Amino acid sequence: MQERLLEVRNLKKYFSTKKGLLHAVDDVNFFINKGETLGLAGESGCGKSTTGRVVLRLLEATEGEIIFEGKDIRAFNKDQMRVMRKEMQIVFQDPFASLNPRLSVSEIIAEPLVVNKVYKDKIEMRKHVSKLMETVGLAERLINTYPHELDGGRRQRIGIARALALNPKFIVQDEPVSALDVSIQAQILNLMDDLQKEFGLTYMFISHDLSVVKHVSDRIAVMYLGKIVELSDYTSMFKDPKHPYTQALLSAIPVPRIDVTRERIILEGDVPSPINPPEGCRFYGRCRYRQDICKEQTPELKDVGDLRFVACHFTNNLKETSK
Numbered sequence: 001m002q003e004r005l006l007e008v009r010n011l012k013k014y015f016s017t018k019k020g021l022l023h024a025v026d027d028v029n030f031f032i033n034k035g036e037t038l039g040l041a042g043e044s045g046c047g048k049s050t051t052g053r054v055v056l057r058l059l060e061a062t063e064g065e066i067i068f069e070g071k072d073i074r075a076f077n078k079d080q081m082r083v084m085r086k087e088m089q090i091v092f093q094d095p096f097a098s099l100n101p102r103l104s105v106s107e108i109i110a111e112p113l114v115v116n117k118v119y120k121d122k123i124e125m126r127k128h129v130s131k132l133m134e135t136v137g138l139a140e141r142l143i144n145t146y147p148h149e150l151d152g153g154r155r156q157r158i159g160i161a162r163a164l165a166l167n168p169k170f171i172v173q174d175e176p177v178s179a180l181d182v183s184i185q186a187q188i189l190n191l192m193d194d195l196q197k198e199f200g201l202t203y204m205f206i207s208h209d210l211s212v213v214k215h216v217s218d219r220i221a222v223m224y225l226g227k228i229v230e231l232s233d234y235t236s237m238f239k240d241p242k243h244p245y246t247q248a249l250l251s252a253i254p255v256p257r258i259d260v261t262r263e264r265i266i267l268e269g270d271v272p273s274p275i276n277p278p279e280g281c282r283f284y285g286r287c288r289y290r291q292d293i294c295k296e297q298t299p300e301l302k303d304v305g306d307l308r309f310v311a312c313h314f315t316n317n318l319k320e321t322s323k
Ligand SMILES: Nc1ncnc2c1ncn2[C@@H]1O[C@H](COP(=O)(O)OP(=O)(O)OP(=O)(O)O)[C@@H](O)[C@H]1O
Pocket: 015, 016, 017, 022, 023, 024, 042, 043, 044, 045, 046, 047, 048, 049, 050, 051, 208, 274
């Protein structure tokens, strides 16, 4: 059996707003095995980034457990967390906004080494920074340049080098290529793939774009309005999406490698507000298979076999009720 690195149980993150309690992440459960990539997909605002930040304790959860290497890190005190943070890193979407423009490339990459007092000797630290630059494909001559002098791809390589500095086991990739030109996206995705193999890294890969997620993920969790509606391995999900929301999302993108033709499903209406959401299935108002029970009871994320999980009252038995 594969070893689990991370397991999240009944995770909730609510924000107090003037209009009421915003359910950004609402009772989410998943695990990530060592060395694998879990993709987290769904439309903007469904709670992906909040999930990533809560898992790393950059934001405090409202409820739930975050088990990393068998320990609930929500119970960790500041000192324990400081040690644990070395194991868990994040790469942000916008490499320009997330890099301090006043620091040079070497200072940015060295920051985690300085904060954690890894080196007394500056020359040793410089050697480590050079090595990290080489690892992520940044030329040595760029060591004293500043982020604004570099293109988006190089800036993202700096972000990745910084994330690697403390030899983490787990990296949350939060839309790491969304801000980049399409031509550069593949280079960065390939780099992350190579690094994963080289260092045995485990990734959580967040993206609103399923066509990007599918390239990098072993398993994919699809979120809708704070909840995971489907979690499955890549091939099964793309061949045979079970949840009506996943079906709609996948109908919009071409699927090379898997020989299926699909009817394009146009989702009507908007995503409802996450503030004080009603009981029942959150997808109810947009689902063409909805029944009365869906309005009344929230479907649990159920094991439907073959390590596939679906939150729908009518999995495998969808009957169209409206269009
Ligand atoms: N600090 C905050 N205070 C209040 N609401 C917040 C806060 N952070 C996020 N939210 C809200 O929580 C919900 C989930 O946001 P989140 O950024 O996690 O979604 P997302 O799926 O990552 O979307 P995107 O790709 O647009 O970032 C949204 O409704 C968002 O407005």
